[in-house]
Amino acid sequence: MRSVTDKAQLFLYAWNVISRGKYPAPVDEYRFALPRRWRFDFAWVSQKIAVEVEGNAWHVRGGGKHMQDSDLQKYNIATAQGWRVFRFSPKMLKDNPAGCIEMVIGAMK
DSSP states (O other): OOOOOHHHHHHHHHHHHHHTTSSOOOEEEEEOSTTSOOEEEEEEGGGTEEEEEOSGGGTSGGGGGGGSHHHHHHHHHHHHTTOEEEEEOHHHHHHOHHHHHHHHHHHHO
């Protein structure tokens, strides 16, 4: 398992503070669509809810690696398999962590 990045730590911290244990913790670095090597930063597998904390896409002209066809294919296949994927930037998590977390919690209800 890869180590969780700082941007993902930001989401996990916000999740723990705002959810206050009322909702299950996500699985980090969850692999899906095997045998592909795709991973979600965080996933609630039984509910097919995933969170991706995008970093590079928000700083590189054209979207960086998160706007490559292979990454878009990842999101399209996830959607076709019934996953609801929430994508947040680190800025979104810093500026409004409660709003990001509430969006995910709303999908769980």
